[in-house]
Amino acid sequence: MIKNNTNVKTGKQSSKKNEVGQIRVIGGKWRGRKLPVVSEEGLRPTGDRMKETxxxxxxxxxxxxxxxxxxxxxxxxxxxxxxxxxxxxTFIEKSKIAAITIKENIAKLSANNLIIFQMDALEYLNQKPSKPFDIIFIDPPFRKGLLGEVLIKLTAHSFAQKGSRIYIETEREAIIEDIPNDWFLIKEKNTGQVCHRLFEHG
Structure with missing residues (x-):
């Protein structure tokens, strides 16, 4: 069971002074809504064109x-x-500033079905979830060698189940190892220096 003691508290200090831009929701009930993003090393939101794909x-x-x-x-x-x-x-984000901004955006959208935990993703994956996820987005910092351990922990603690979709975004030259034998690549696309892959848990 995922412990709930790492939920972000906004506190008194606003993250607004760290904002450098916005992301735009491109479809669905919030289509066209713009949400602030903060300046953090390695932060690279997925572009609108690839997000649409x-x-x-x-x-x-x-x-x-x-x-x-x-x-x-x-x-x-x-x-x-x-x-x-x-x-x-469920959002998992290690950076305090980025996590606070996500929490603030959840509040702006009055979205009570969204939750943010400020914690390391690998630490989060050490614990078994209350139920498997249907869709998992994995976009680790590039060139940090984190993906292999992420995939091992996802499998060991049953974060996905048969039929789950797992999206992985990496640098284009990355060689993905430790893909579980029962995951099947169903979509793949390169955009610039980034590779986008979608797997299905078989």
Missing amino acids: LFNWLMHDLTDANCLDLFAGSGALGFEAASRYAGSV
Whole structure:
């Protein structure tokens, strides 16, 4: 069971002074809404064009889905999923500033089916979830060697189940190891120096 003692508290200090831009929700009930993002090293929200492609891939899987946005950063993927009628989204983000901004954006949207935990993604994956996730977004910092351990922990603690979709975003030259034998690549696309892959848990 995931412990609930790491939920973000906004506190008195606003993150507004750290804002450098916005993300835009491109589909669903919040279509056109713009949400602030903060300046953090390694933060690179998925661009609108690729986001549209990804959510076209997932269009038949989103309604009422239980989603996990690991290494959430700006929260762009999780907010897009929620806008398209996902049942719930859990955001995991290590950066305090980025996590506070996600929490503030959840409040702006009055979205009580979204929750943010400020914690390390690998630490989160050490614990068994209360139930498996239907859709998992994995977008770790590039060139940090984190993905292999993420995949091992996801499998060891049953974060996915048969039929789950797992989206992985990496640097284009990355070689993905430790893909579980029962995951099948169903979509793949390169945009610039980034590779986007969607797997199905078989």
